[in-house]
Amino acid sequence: MGAFGDILQGFQAVFSVYGILFILIGVLVGTVVGIMPGLGPITAIAVMIPVTYGMEPYLALFLMAGVYYGAIFGGSTSSILLNAPGAASTVASSFDGYPMAKNGEPGKALAIAAIASFVGGTVAVILTTLLAPLLAGFATSFGPPEYFALMFLGLTAIAALSEGSMVRALISATLGFMIATIGIDSQTGTSRYVLGSSNLLSGIDFLVVAMGLFAIGEVCYLIINRKNKLSDEMTKAFKLKLTKNDIKEMSGPMSRNSFLGFFIGILPGAGATIASFLAYLSEKKLSKNPESFGKGSIKGLTAPETANNAASTGSFIPLLSLGIPGSGTTALLLGALLVLGVQPGPGLIENDPQLFWGVIISMYIGNIFLLIINLPLVPYIARVLAIPRPLLISLVITFCLIGIYAVSFNTFDLYLLLLFGVLGFVMKKLAFPLAPFILAFILGEMMETALRQSLTLANGNWMVFVAKPVSVIMLTIAALLLISPLVMFIVKKFRNSQM
Incomplete structure (x- = not known):
C-alpha cells in the first residue's frame, strides 16, 4: 500500500489544473525551441530556470522536464527538413530523414519521427515506472572501464556508418577525435592544439561542429551544385502518407x-x-538492405528517433535516484533542483514521492500532448521547404549564425562555423562520410577521460578493461563489428574463387 499511496500522490500532482498546464507549456516551449536550428534542450532549460524561481518544486520539474523531452521530440524537424541538427541527439536522424525529405516525402519523414518519438518515450516511461529503483542500483555498477567499453563500442559504428571506403571512414573519425582534443586537458590542466589562441582554450563547441559540417556544408553544396534542386521534389508531398507497409x-x-x-x-x-x-x-547491421541507409530508409529514421526519446526519458532515473546527471541538460536540471531545495538521490522516492512519481506520470501526459501537437502540424511544418531556394539558404545561414552567437556571444565561433562548413563541403565532395567524424568528436573526450580514470584506478594495468563481464561483452561486440567488413570481404572473395 505504501508504494501505491506514493504513486497516487504523483497522480494527484499531475492531474491538477496547474500540473496539466505546466506540462503543456513545457512541451510547447520545448518543441518550438527544438525546431529552431542552433538551439536545443540546454538553451531552453537555461532560459526556463529563472522562470521557475518560487514555484512548487514538482511544478517546476514538470515544466522543465516537458521542455527537455519536447526539445528532443521537436529537434528532429530541423535535422529532417534543413539538415541542421541543433543537438547531438538529433544528428543521426538527419542521415535518412533529410534524404527522405529531398526525395519528396518531408511530411512522411516528419510523421515517422513523431510516431517513433512517441512510442520510444511512452515505452521508456512505462519501463521507468516498473524498474526505476532496480535499474538505479544497476547503473551504479558502471565504473570508468565499463564506460570506456561503451564508448569504444560507439566508435565501432564507424564501420557501419561508412558508405564507401572504410579507410575514408577511419580518416574521418580520426579527424573528429583530433578536433575533440583541442583545449585544456581536464586532467593535467595543460593546453593542447590551441595554436596560441585563447578562444580555443575551452575547446570547440558541438553546435559549431555539427551545424558547420551539416547545415553550412549542405548550403555550400547547394550553392555550388545548382543542378541539385532543393524545392521541386521536396515541396510536393506535405501530407501524412503512412501506409500499412510503412x-x-x-x-x-x-x-x-x-x-x-x-x-x-x-x-x-x-x-x-x-x-x-x-x-x-x-x-543497419540487422537490415537485409543496408545499402538503403543514408538514402531515405524508414528504419534508418525510425531507429534513432525512437532511441533518443527513450534515452531522454530513461536519463531521469540516475538524475532522480542517484543525483547523477547523464548529460549537460540533466546537469542543468540537477542545478535547478538544488536551487529549488530538492536533493536528488536514493532517498528522494521516500522523502518526496509526489515529485518523483509525479515527474514519471507527467511524462505519460507529455508524450500524448506531443503527439497531438505534432501530427496535425506536419503538413504546415513541412511547408518550410516551399520557400524559394535562395531565401531558404539565406534563412538557414541566418539561423545558424544567430544560434551559434546566442550560445557563446563570441564572434570567433562564427569563423569556426564557416571553417567547418567549408570542411563539410570538401568532405562531401571527396566522399568522406560525416557520420564517423561527428561520432568521434562526440565520444572522444568522454572516451579519453574514461580511459585515463580506468588506468589510474588500476595503476596502469590494462587488464582492468576485461575484469568485469559487462566490459568484456561490450569490447567483444565492438571487436566483432570492427572486423566484420574484413571478414565479409574475405568470405565474398573466397566464394568468387569457388565459382
Missing part, C-alpha cells in the same frame, strides 16, 4: 530501440546521443 517496417525498429534507448539512457554519462547512434548502427 507502419510494419517501423514496428521492428520501434520495439527494439525503445528498450535499447531506455537502458542506455539510465547509464550516467551515456544519454540520447550514444543511444541514437547505436540504434542506427544496430538497425
Whole structure:
C-alpha cells in the first residue's frame, strides 16, 4: 500500500489544473525551441530556470522536464527538413530523414519521427515506472572501464556508418577525435592544439561542429551544385502518407530501440546521443538492405528517433535516484533542483514521492500532448521547404549564425562555423562520410577521460578493461563489428574463387 499511496500522490500532482498546464507549456516551449536550428534542450532549460524561481518544486520539474523531452521530440524537424541538427541527439536522424525529405516525402519523414518519438518515450516511461529503483542500483555498477567499453563500442559504428571506403571512414573519425582534443586537458590542466589562441582554450563547441559540417556544408553544396534542386521534389508531398507497409517496417525498429534507448539512457554519462547512434548502427547491421541507409530508409529514421526519446526519458532515473546527471541538460536540471531545495538521490522516492512519481506520470501526459501537437502540424511544418531556394539558404545561414552567437556571444565561433562548413563541403565532395567524424568528436573526450580514470584506478594495468563481464561483452561486440567488413570481404572473395 505504501508504494501505491506514493504513486497516487504523483497522480494527484499531475492531474491538477496547474500540473496539466505546466506540462503543456513545457512541451510547447520545448518543441518550438527544438525546431529552431542552433538551439536545443540546454538553451531552453537555461532560459526556463529563472522562470521557475518560487514555484512548487514538482511544478517546476514538470515544466522543465516537458521542455527537455519536447526539445528532443521537436529537434528532429530541423535535422529532417534543413539538415541542421541543433543537438547531438538529433544528428543521426538527419542521415535518412533529410534524404527522405529531398526525395519528396518531408511530411512522411516528419510523421515517422513523431510516431517513433512517441512510442520510444511512452515505452521508456512505462519501463521507468516498473524498474526505476532496480535499474538505479544497476547503473551504479558502471565504473570508468565499463564506460570506456561503451564508448569504444560507439566508435565501432564507424564501420557501419561508412558508405564507401572504410579507410575514408577511419580518416574521418580520426579527424573528429583530433578536433575533440583541442583545449585544456581536464586532467593535467595543460593546453593542447590551441595554436596560441585563447578562444580555443575551452575547446570547440558541438553546435559549431555539427551545424558547420551539416547545415553550412549542405548550403555550400547547394550553392555550388545548382543542378541539385532543393524545392521541386521536396515541396510536393506535405501530407501524412503512412501506409500499412510503412507502419510494419517501423514496428521492428520501434520495439527494439525503445528498450535499447531506455537502458542506455539510465547509464550516467551515456544519454540520447550514444543511444541514437547505436540504434542506427544496430538497425543497419540487422537490415537485409543496408545499402538503403543514408538514402531515405524508414528504419534508418525510425531507429534513432525512437532511441533518443527513450534515452531522454530513461536519463531521469540516475538524475532522480542517484543525483547523477547523464548529460549537460540533466546537469542543468540537477542545478535547478538544488536551487529549488530538492536533493536528488536514493532517498528522494521516500522523502518526496509526489515529485518523483509525479515527474514519471507527467511524462505519460507529455508524450500524448506531443503527439497531438505534432501530427496535425506536419503538413504546415513541412511547408518550410516551399520557400524559394535562395531565401531558404539565406534563412538557414541566418539561423545558424544567430544560434551559434546566442550560445557563446563570441564572434570567433562564427569563423569556426564557416571553417567547418567549408570542411563539410570538401568532405562531401571527396566522399568522406560525416557520420564517423561527428561520432568521434562526440565520444572522444568522454572516451579519453574514461580511459585515463580506468588506468589510474588500476595503476596502469590494462587488464582492468576485461575484469568485469559487462566490459568484456561490450569490447567483444565492438571487436566483432570492427572486423566484420574484413571478414565479409574475405568470405565474398573466397566464394568468387569457388565459382
